[in-house]
Amino acid sequence: MPEYLKEINRAEEEVNFCDYGIQLTRGFRALKLWMSLKVFGRKAFAAAVSRGFDLAELAENILRQLPNWNIVTPAQMGIVTFRYVPQGASAAEASRLNERLVAEMIRDGFAMLSSTTLRGDSVLRFCPINPRTTEADLQETIDRLDRFANTMR
Amino acid sequence: MNNEQNNYHLRLPRDEMRALGYRVIDILVEHFDELPQKPVTRIAERAEMERRLREPLPDEAREVMSVLSQLQAEVFSHIMHVDHPRFFAGARESLVERNFPHLAGIFERDQSRRGRGQLL
Secondary structure, eight states: OOHHHHHHHHOOSOOOGGGGSTTSOOOOTHHHHHHHHHHHOHHHHHHHHHHHHHHHHHHHHHHHTSTTEEEEEEEETTEEEEEEOOTTOOHHHHHHHHHHHHHHHHHHOSOBOEEEEETTEEEEEEOOOOTTOOHHHHHHHHHHHHHHHHHHO | OOOSSOOTTOOOOHHHHHHHHHHHHHHHHHHHHHGGGSOSOOOOOHHHHHHHHTOOOOOSOOOHHHHHHHIIIIIGGGOOOTTSTTBOSOOSSOTGGGSHHHHHHHHHHHHTOOSSSOOO
């Protein structure tokens, strides 16, 4: 054993997680969890998680009522994936359109979504798990998506 | 910051530390307060950012508040706010990382860091 490791091997009274990593150092990441749970309490975090799940379901319901928007995977654990498919568009055309939508949303700056590929098709992802996201935030974001999509086609 | 001597202790005077701390807490409170009214992100051209990225390594000390101003004007203004209520692009930040107290905790931690034998 190298000399510099002998010192940490000696300590038996303390458990220092920093000694268990290759770097022999480590950020105090658990402090965030400890401090936040102490200040807000478990119930508030449970409610915040549930709210994120509810908002994803709300996004799904709003999208289901709009023409040309398809739900690809229903809301589960705070994530819903969906896709704009105008009538007559091929799968490849729809994929390109959805990728352009992400770029257009970033340029617009109001909201930020990401895309992913599911079964070969580009889809959009809604992950509304910020506890301070409002229903109006969701509605306005979907309104913009719909508006941009309709002008692009 | 004292420019006359080489500050090899890498230490700020008490008053400056305090002033910096108060200013930072104001910035944090404003951030959480005003974030919903701000864009989630602002994109910039590569050429526009290049000038800011390529500034020379500073040999001399600079007044800390002016560095903070630069941080606000050139970095925070273009940051992608993953803690924004309309950032829907995934769970890069946990609930814990999106709230205020942990920031206070980190601040305290840095004040009294012991390095080893930490609580957690």
